[in-house]
């Protein structure tokens with residue numbers, strides 16, 4: 001048994017080794033298994049490992065495969081560490097024979113601790129940093145945004161771009177971005193835009209003569225089964241529920257190392273930069289580094305060999321069913337190590353192949369708390385996927401896809417197939433201006449009658465509603481329980497389900513049509529005028545806990561990203577039961593102008609998986625002629641929140657999108673907030689109606705075949721089940 005002081009000393013030495021490697025740009029998780037094996041190999045003799053600035057360790061690490069090809073070669077071996085260990089042993093032998101030939105084997109670190117190879121790496125890093133802040137999408141053939149009439153025909157104001165079904169093998173095409181300039185946070189955009197903003201106009205609207213939209217009642221509704229009166233909403237049939245028992249613990253977040261050796265990944269670059277600027281991420285990394293170090297040394301002793309992986313509990317449990325399904329087959333996974341190459345656009349990236357339970361071994365290990373690949377000596381043999389230098393950027397944190405950006409953790413599970421993570425994107429908790437969108441958050445634009453400067457505490461507790469309730473007819477939209485009021489909610493549901501009963505505005509000069517054809521735009525197809533919720537904000541006197549501040553407080557429900565089905569791909573579900581009218585999350589993305597969206601769309605490849613830009617047109621009708629920079633939408637393809645995982649359900653979705661005004665009285669910009677349309681069971685999938693017109697065959701981009709499972713499904717070409725066929729007859 002090691003004494004306490006020996007253990008401490010080992011911890012210290014392991015930490016130093018890891019830090020030394022980290023300083024050279026080698027991530028912790030790459031160092032860990034190699035160091036572990038070296039210690040085993042050298043009978044815990046640290047002297048060998050520390051000699052010559054850890055030269056044995058450096059050599060072993062540099063001998064690891066750096067490319068998928070090398071990887072594939074070494075894959076023939078049973079253990080990927082065989083070669084580095086052999087090389088380390090050879091070095092040691094040479095050393096013991098008195099010939100330090102390290103420089104002829106691998107270039108030694110120079111005084112700055114940098115080998116030629118590492119120097120090349122850091123040069124690559126720098127050149128990547130000089131590239132762009134956002135990825136470019138390849139072109140969608142014939143993908144004119146202008147030709148997106150589906151939601152218009154459906155009378156919903158959400159403009160959705162079709163994207164490829166997620167079960168397609170080739171997903172999105174993230175490549176190096178065009179030089180479009182940095183993202184501008186909303187506050188910065190606002191600051192830059194305040195010079196002309198001093199106005200007391202309630203909405204900063206244009207003069208009356210500019211008003212060019214006229215109120216026209218909606219006719220010409222096509223073919224949808226929406227004439228039916230409001231029907232009681234039904235339980236979705238395709239959304240699994242689980243016997244939830246919250247008594248399992250999951251390991252702490254995976255570390256996201258500084259990426260190495262990526263040839264062409266802009267998203268990779270962004271990912272690491274994003275992680276670096278996050279104080280929380282840094283703190284986590286520091287914590288994990290120490291944990292890795294102590295875990296490593298603790299496990300190199302005889303007495304700990306059987307206990308290779310520590311389970312570090314986190315605060316968030318996952319449901320029993322998920323974990324149980326993995327536990328069942330974890331032990332089989334060690335024999336099933338394969339390399340799967342997945343194409344992302346033009347880039348080939350190696351990803352961990354599935355284990356017997358359909359999951360990567362690392363994932364099994366992390367989630368089960370069991371090392372999935374322990375050899376006869378009790379050593380952890382890391383699979384290729386765990387050692388791939390360039391797949392780290394692909395990895396979402398399965399324990400918290402938000403990476404600490406939200407108040408709650410949101411885990412990722414896949415109980416269906418071996419897809420480990422959703423495609424990469426940057427998690428942002430709030431909308432960010434991409435570039436040209438004009439958004440002005442100046443206090444001066446909010447006049448006194450548009451806020452409740454004299455309020456104190458909680459506006460909802462007052463007998464007379466404050467000024468902020470005026471937008472919603474003098475009554476607050478929220479109940480004391482923080483739910484959206486039934487009448488308000490039912491009004492919104494009815495607008496979606498029965499649009500013909502509601503007003504449509506037709507722009508004289510529609511921004512959407514302008515993007516399609518600037519010279520000769522087609523007539524406006526019409527926009528629904530939606531009801532807004534107005535929340536109290538910073539110019540109000542109430543406090544942050546005021547009941548009229550719900551959306552701005554962010555996500556509070558326990559949610560989970562899960563693999564919904566092969567047909568639909570990833571989805572979002574609630575872990576707890578939710579009452580009707582509960583705020584779930586916002587749809588967050590980059591705020592782009594319709595012109596910018598159009599440019600993006602025409603750069604997108606035909607087979608890219610594209611998330612759905614959502615048009616912010618809820619108040620276009622009352623705004624006169626909108627300038628390009630005022631006609632906005634949200635694109636969550638590259639930057640988004642969990643809202644991007646919400647799948648579509650025709651007609652009776654359990655969530656609805658409601659426009660919420662928070663910082664700006666200007667309804668060009670607002671928040672799109674999802675509220676439940678009914679009680680939602682624990683582990684039920686959360687869905688919303690995208691408003692797609694599946695019968696619109698003139699659309700240049702084919703919509704997915706809807707597998708929503710609703711008896712009101714509008715997609716006549718959907719894959720039919722027996723029961724849905726019988727419903728039609």
Ligand SMILES: C[S@@+](CC[C@H](N)C(=O)[O-])C[C@H]1O[C@@H](n2cnc3c(N)ncnc32)[C@H](O)[C@@H]1O
Pocket residue numbers: 162163164165166422567568569570571610611612644645646647648649704705706707708
């Ligand atoms: C906004 S994304 C939703 C998240 C997506 N499932 C994923 O894996 O990232 C929209 C895409 O999800 C898929 N999808 C959403 N709802 C669907 C449905 N009812 N039936 C089939 N596919 C659906 C389609 O591929 C669609 O293009």
